[in-house]
Amino acid sequence: MRKYIFLILALFSSGLLQAQFTVSYSGGYSSYDTGAMRSMIRSVLGRPPASIIGAKNVDNFPAQNMIHVIDIGYLFEQHEFGLKGGGYHSTGGKLSLKDYSGEYANRFIVNGVRAGIYYKYYFFTYENRRGRELFSFFGEVSPGMFMTQFKNRGFFMVNGEELDNFDEMFNTSGFSFLTQIGTKYYITEKINIHVSVGYDFVAKAEWGESAYNSASINWSGIRFTGGVGFSF
Template structure:
């Protein structure tokens, strides 16, 4: 779901210890979104904000010392949205509608880098020895999805949606290479909303 392309761990000059591996695919976690919209008949417009996070770590320690390197990525997606309610019906006595949504957005990506090399026998204790990564970049994305909305009271509704976020990723520059941050991926959402 979240990937860093063309990444190299420049601080690891030798062969990796047993049980340690380098990966360019960071795990996907739950994202959090909030929408504020205005609805007029079948049309709905508004703003959408999303928080995303992922990360990776490489670490090793033995009698001679320890080493760890951690990358944490945070993304804030801020954009507009347009919804069209193409089907309105009822489930029992509860109003239900199906709609399509399109949401273009700007994504602000922040990278936190942390590293430690500790070799007591050689009097080596370095924190962030290769802290040469730019920490903030901006990308763009577009997210189409289809969703259903069930009004359970006069003001409260439950929504469920599925779609895909196409990210035109930001590039974080280092001295030797570029890390391409790609937040693209499937989005399945379950939400609770309030209507005024």
């Protein structure tokens, strides 16, 4: 029995010695849908006090499409797995009015960040005549969680008197599943540059307990990223 345990430990240790520790940074484009938030702010604009005083929509949830992602993992032969963090998203909307009689401001901020694990399979690798890897192609899957924070801050003043002041925050989370394909070019044996494209399927984030029951956002969309990676 001992020899089998020793053999298993030896094989496991041998695998760890052959594995490479990897770190990579990626930046790029991310699409997502803010249509429900725009509908919500139109609804607020049509209700008192915004509708009575003639408040203006000065910021209507533009999509901030730039994302940054960090991968930390292990590479063993054709398989790479590890942790994937980042994917920060942010957008916002604002209703506002200011004149001699008073001031009204109603600000909405939505922030989301993704964290998960990943698995890459390198299905093709091209080597030069000396056996050094030049480039490879991979497929990737990454299950994770998307944490979303919704903030609503504002006030309403008339003739120097504060009629309303609010500062609320709600948090929610949902499942995310990213699938993508990509390629790596090896500058050296330990340094690579890479690009990938895919789609992240994310559960819609909703805030049923907020004053705005229609408040929701859909982070699902295309992901196109590129960056640099290192192995040790």
